[in-house]
Amino acid sequence: MDLAIETRALSKSFDGLQAVDKLHLAVPAGSIFGLIGPNGAGKSTLIKMLIGLIRPDSGDGFILGQSIRKRDGSIRNRVGYVPDVPVMYPGFTVAEMYRLSSKLYPFWDWERCRELHQGFHLPEGQRIRNLSRGQKVQVALVMALALRPQLLLLDEPTAGLDPVVRRAFLQTIIEEVAGQGTTVFYSSHNLNDLEQSADHIAAIYRGRMLFSHTLDELKETVHRLQLIFTGEPPEDAIKSLPGLMEYHQSGRVITITIIGHLDSISPRLVELEPELVKELNLDLESIFVTFMEAQGYGFER
Amino acid sequence: MKLSKPMRGILEKEWRHSRGYFLATLLIIIYTPVIKTIFHLFRGGASMEQWVQELNFALTFGVGMARPLVYSSGLLQWLPAIGALLLGIIILGEERKGGLNYLVSTPVSRWQIILAKFFPGAGVVILSMVVNGLFLVGLGLFQPVSYNPVDVFHWCLLTGATCLCIFTVALMVSTFTAGVLAAGVVCYFLNLLPGMIVAMIEHVGARYFGLVESVSIKLCKLGSYLTMSDYIIHSERHITSVQHYPGWTTTGISATGGMGPDYLLDSCILLAGVLLFLILAIIIFERSSLQTGGAIFATGSARKTALAIGALIISYWLVFPRAETLLKFILYFSLLTGLIIMGSQYLYRLLRYGWQLPVRKKKNSTY
Numbered sequence: 001m002d003l004a005i006e007t008r009a010l011s012k013s014f015d016g017l018q019a020v021d022k023l024h025l026a027v028p029a030g031s032i033f034g035l036i037g038p039n040g041a042g043k044s045t046l047i048k049m050l051i052g053l054i055r056p057d058s059g060d061g062f063i064l065g066q067s068i069r070k071r072d073g074s075i076r077n078r079v080g081y082v083p084d085v086p087v088m089y090p091g092f093t094v095a096e097m098y099r100l101s102s103k104l105y106p107f108w109d110w111e112r113c114r115e116l117h118q119g120f121h122l123p124e125g126q127r128i129r130n131l132s133r134g135q136k137v138q139v140a141l142v143m144a145l146a147l148r149p150q151l152l153l154l155d156e157p158t159a160g161l162d163p164v165v166r167r168a169f170l171q172t173i174i175e176e177v178a179g180q181g182t183t184v185f186y187s188s189h190n191l192n193d194l195e196q197s198a199d200h201i202a203a204i205y206r207g208r209m210l211f212s213h214t215l216d217e218l219k220e221t222v223h224r225l226q227l228i229f230t231g232e233p234p235e236d237a238i239k240s241l242p243g244l245m246e247y248h249q250s251g252r253v254i255t256i257t258i259i260g261h262l263d264s265i266s267p268r269l270v271e272l273e274p275e276l277v278k279e280l281n282l283d284l285e286s287i288f289v290t291f292m293e294a295q296g297y298g299f300e301r
Numbered sequence: 302m303k304l305s306k307p308m309r310g311i312l313e314k315e316w317r318h319s320r321g322y323f324l325a326t327l328l329i330i331i332y333t334p335v336i337k338t339i340f341h342l343f344r345g346g347a348s349m350e351q352w353v354q355e356l357n358f359a360l361t362f363g364v365g366m367a368r369p370l371v372y373s374s375g376l377l378q379w380l381p382a383i384g385a386l387l388l389g390i391i392i393l394g395e396e397r398k399g400g401l402n403y404l405v406s407t408p409v410s411r412w413q414i415i416l417a418k419f420f421p422g423a424g425v426v427i428l429s430m431v432v433n434g435l436f437l438v439g440l441g442l443f444q445p446v447s448y449n450p451v452d453v454f455h456w457c458l459l460t461g462a463t464c465l466c467i468f469t470v471a472l473m474v475s476t477f478t479a480g481v482l483a484a485g486v487v488c489y490f491l492n493l494l495p496g497m498i499v500a501m502i503e504h505v506g507a508r509y510f511g512l513v514e515s516v517s518i519k520l521c522k523l524g525s526y527l528t529m530s531d532y533i534i535h536s537e538r539h540i541t542s543v544q545h546y547p548g549w550t551t552t553g554i555s556a557t558g559g560m561g562p563d564y565l566l567d568s569c570i571l572l573a574g575v576l577l578f579l580i581l582a583i584i585i586f587e588r589s590s591l592q593t594g595g596a597i598f599a600t601g602s603a604r605k606t607a608l609a610i611g612a613l614i615i616s617y618w619l620v621f622p623r624a625e626t627l628l629k630f631i632l633y634f635s636l637l638t639g640l641i642i643m644g645s646q647y648l649y650r651l652l653r654y655g656w657q658l659p660v661r662k663k664k665n666s667t668y
Contacts, residue, residue: 015601015653051406054590071587073307073410081406087399089318096317103310104407 002029004151004183005050009059011207012045019045021207022059027185027200029150032177034198035187036288042207043187044084047155050185051081064150077106080144084156086136090129094122094139098146105147113146120168134161141169145176152176154186158193166190170197191285203288205295215284222287223262227254227269228276237272241265245294255280257290307409311417315392318400322391323425329384330429330464335436353444360437360448360456382533385426385464389471390484392418397480397591397599405591412583415472419579422468430461455564462571463532469575470529473582477589477603479596486597487607494610495527501617507545509627517543529574532567612641 005027012020020042027033037043048054050063052073061068066075088097098117102108117124120138128136137157144152152173158166174197176182188194194201195215202212213221222245227233229252238254239247243265246257258265262279269277304312316323328336334356341352393401393415404414434457438450471488478484503520506512512520518540525531525538544553589600598604616637624630 016650048591053402053405055588071410071412073408073413076406076408083402086403088403089314089400091318100310100314101407103313104307104409106306106408 003027003062003065004029004031005033005061005063005185007046007050007059007061010046010049010056010061011058012042012049012054012056018207020049020056020204023204023207023209025202025209025212027183029183030177030181031200032173032184032186032198033200033202034194035185035202035204036189036191036194036284037187037204037210038292041204043204044155045207046204047081047153047185047187051079051153052076078148078150080147080149080152082137082140082144082152082154082157084159085133086140088128088136088140091127093125093127094131095124097128097139098143101143101147107148109146109148112148113142116142116145116172119172134165137161137169138165141172145172148180149176149182152182152184152186154184154188156187156189158188158190166193173197191283191288195284201284203291205292210291210295218284218287219282220261222257222259222282222290223265224255224257224280224282224286224290225269226276226278226280227256227272227274228252228278229254229273230275234272241268246290257282307407308413308417311404311409311413312421314404315417315421318396319392319421322388322395323421326384326388326422326425327429327432329387330381330426331432331436333380334433338436338440349444353446356437356440357447360452379533381426381429381460381464382467382530384429385468386471386485386488388422388425389468390475390481390488392422393472393475394478394481394484397475402591411587415476415579415583415586419469419472419582422472423465423575426464426468427461430457430464433457433460458568459532459562459564459571462568462575463529466532466571466574466578467529469578469582473578473585476582476586477598477600479599483597492529496524496531497614499524499527501614501621503543504545504621505630507543508621509630514543526570532562532571538562608642608645609638612638612645615641 003026005025007023007025009022009024010020011018011022023042023046025046035043035046045054049056050061050068052068052075056068063075063079068075089100092100094117098113102110102113120142122135122138122142123131128139131139141157154173158169161169170193173184173186177184186194186198198215200212200214201218203210211218224246227238231252233249233252233254235249235254238244238256241256241258243259244256245259246255248255338352338356341349396404401414405411434453437448437453437456440446441448441450441453467488470491471484474487474491475484478487499520503512503517503524506520507517521540521543522538525540531538540555542555544555546553589603591599598607616634620630620633620637624633
């Protein structure tokens, strides 16, 4: 399997705080890979290390087969980057930013740039400092796509965008992947967006990998089950089930979230003799919240 | 030599982004020799005569000679240096607020970013000195001046080399500081630092190892050669004797007056400094993360280095006047340096995280 991104025990700390901790990650080429994690999990640090803004303390990372420790900037020839708050040059006009990018990227495509620019209805002569946040993100996306990228690194780009712009943004990215085979590495807190667009999901917490699966695998692996018992539920037996992440009891009704394939879980459940077993719908957000709560992450009143 | 496309791109960007700063620097550097002279020319009469006398004095007697207090031609030396310093700290420091993150995320290598800032900046300094030189030589054709073109060349060479060196140091400092003001403050201390360290070594040698005066003089001269501002004022270059005041960390230096600088030697040292600081700027910028981590220093390693240097100097000031023997000096000096470093680090963490330092649960599992 070709990998667009690979990290091997990649680590970075700031003033003694471990932002990324021996992270191993493999992103298949041509995938839309969603990266999720709570605030401060190390998502932005990871992306900034991949694009070369932050130097790793130890370990190594590879983008499109080349080490991120390489000093030569040409490893970013076909890597587009859209940060959460694109800064660029505030005194430059949009057209001047395009012109600058066209000189820096060897595969720059003016036709694609014009097409996307017109599609987003961006003002060409406006200075960057006078653009709204959403417009800046769109300009950054136009520049990232016009360089004919093989890899797109998106760091929470849709945070704070209105629904229309957000949808247009996602649609453009999906079209890019479908048409060009670009790999998209996409960090976001908006799990609905990821659920609609991503085919792989990885979660990091405190700089470490919690899980990394395809979306289908993830949904096949994590289950929320409702068990109803005729008599007193066998609490201890249920709590000793392997892979149990969440347990909630309300009278004779038990709701559990469990990791594992149903084929392996079912025989254990049958032994408990429940009157009824029902699988509840579990979306990406619920899976993420369950994982986070299992890690002790949450708001305590 | 043909420039690569990205290099041409960032050079164009540099011109588009920093041309205002380049123009301001040019005006600052040519202010005293050109603009001020034109101003006096327009006023004419005694004003111009007085100004020509000042120019004669500054250009004939050397760059840093003591001058009558009423003379304002001191600006001839200081203003160009200030202009070069400001350009060096602004050209990179100002960009930290925005564009630098964009530039680093493109296929441009970091060494190219530094060179794309160095060459236009150095070009402006050299162009300004050429304008100054031509104007001053041209002025001699119309006004009764006592300096000759060689004096002007000497002045342009040394002042230009000093400005280039200061510009490069400022550029290097900007690679590890958090902004323009921070870079200015660090540049000021960095200018004093080599002289201070050499003086500390000389004091320790004189007190505990009975250093002979000739070696002391050589060390003091070395300190002067390592201090950039000394190339402008030349206050302590021709040292004849060194006096030590017992119990104090200061030294009395007697220097001969009336001697001009060694233009060629000084310029060569400064140009070697330009090369050294440019290489250092590239190395530091290549290695550092573009993450502003503090008010003064952008990187943790720069903060730690500054803390260690600060602790060494403070310990020296406190221990040296009181330690009669070498053993006591080494003991107290090491102890106090360690205490200051550890105490500062603890204080830093305390201020940053409060009384309760962050404790992490060790619960890392991969599914």
